[in-house]
Amino acid sequence: MSLRIRATRWLLGSAAWIVAILLLVLPLVSLFGEALRHGLGAALATLDDPDALSAIELSLLVVAICVPVNTVCGIFAAYLLTKYEFSGRGVILVLIELPLSVSPVVAGLVWVLLFGGRGWFGPMLTHNHVQITFALPGILLATLFVTFPFVVRTVMPVLDARGREGEEAATMLGAGFWDIFLRVTLPGIGWALLSGVLLCAARALGEFGAVSVVSGHIPGVTETVPLRIETLYNDYQGVAAFTLAALLALASGLAVGLRGMLEWQHRATGAPRGNAA
Incomplete structure (x- = not known):
């Protein structure tokens, strides 16, 4: 050299x-x-705040619901888009990419326009005593929207690289769709799937813009950890705000770091590598 x-x-x-x-x-x-400016004790005292604990619980609940839903939907969307050719496939790909390009604030506003008190379906929902916006359902919808592409875009390149030979061979041997899917397809995308799940979880945990619009910022009720951080910072509670921010950064960093380790390991073994969105 x-x-x-x-x-x-x-x-x-x-x-x-x-x-x-x-x-x-x-x-x-x-x-x-x-x-940690005022010591570890002052930082840990943040966790004594009921509103902070409520925000942590809500964030974990949102992750626990949104990640499995987007994982299942993402797997089947990726399978459909890579294994079949059909009319409108390009449109679906564009729609999947949409949450990555549109502002999260716009994404949250869409749900308010649809399900808010003055939205398209607002009067009907109010009449039936159904609360979407400024409640958990709205937070879930906003988070599902912004995190949907991660599993799909991580799994699709691996499915493309594997081709259809395995599925076709299993079909010729008489295997049904579910047998093929569970015994041939899923084992082949396991690492990529886990990588997409980790990215989805990290984004769901840290989402701010879309959730801020639909949640109403109600302390102890609809505040997730990012929203609670903003509230504390605006109230000049710097140590508490930075403590929650550090916990959030640590959790998201662990998820992304684990994902990076998985990708590095499979790159080292020569496995086909998918690109995350």
């Missing part, structure tokens, strides 16, 4: 580390530093 190539590689590597430190490491260090 020539000296020029080695120098270029060193410069590019150094530039990458500098950017990572400035944009990723330093903000996280400052975040944890602010959370």
